Amino acid sequence: MDVVIAGAILADVGKLLEYEIGPDGKSRQSERGEALRHPFTGVALAMECGVPDAVCHIIAAHAAEGDLVKRTTEAFIVHHADFMAFLPFKNPKNVKVK
Numbered sequence: 180m181d182v183v184i185a186g187a188i189l190a191d192v193g194k195l196l197e198y199e200i201g202p203d204g205k206s207r208q209s210e211r212g213e214a215l216r217h218p219f220t221g222v223a224l225a226m227e228c229g230v231p232d233a234v235c236h237i238i239a240a241h242a243a244e245g246d247l248v249k250r251t252t253e254a255f256i257v258h259h260a261d262f263m264a265f266l267p268f269k270n271p272k273n274v275k276v277k
């Protein structure tokens with residue numbers, strides 16, 4: 180459970196490097212973010228801080244990039260929770276509202 184919670188909290192930590200504030204004051208993708216999406220930069224940040232490999236695996240595998248690796252059970256939980264929260268906002272017209 181600790182690994183799942185830590186992974187869920189840190190899954191998007193790489194977005195701190197993937198995005199920046201532009202001259203217009205709005206968020207935009209950084210040059211680094213164009214080269215490396217947040218799962219990659221997130222793992223780099225986490226490893227530099229001594230985060231355990233099991234949590235780094237969740238960061239690496241939480242997004243589409245993780246479809247190419249064998250996810251742990253904990254990574255599957257975070258991956259599916261992430262997409263359950265993300266997909267309705269990506270295409271809201273496919274969500275049935277009561």
Ligand SMILES: [Fe+2]
Pocket residue numbers: 190191217241242
């Ligand atoms: Fe993400």
